[in-house]
Amino acid sequence: MLLLVVPRMMERFTMLNEPDAINRSLLLSQLIATERLISAVAQNVLRQKSLIEELERRGHDSTYARALLHRLDEMQALRIADRDRMQAELGSCAPEAERDL
Secondary structure, three states: OOOOOOHHHHHHHHHHOOHHHHHHHHHHHHHHHHHHHHHHHHHHHHHHHHHHHHHHHOOOOOHHHHHHHHHHHHHHHHHHHHHHHHHHHHHHOOOHHHHOO
8 A cells, every 4th residue: 555645734734733732732621621520529528528427417337438538538639639730731831922921
């Protein structure tokens, strides 16, 4: 099979897909998804705390509910660390025009 590459098409493809722009775009979409997840988990943490209070108010064992809450808190801390890393990385690879603002 013979593959012909048209130079003008390759130039446009290269210009549209510059690595920094692609990496920045991917990182930004990951950051947005992470922010949404952090928000959703924060709501789950509040709900879990409410369930623990209800269990204890009714005299039930809350050991497993507290273990789940602890795990949610650990996972949330990791997500927040990821978010902070992505924000720092986005700041370091910001286009010149954004850095001057």
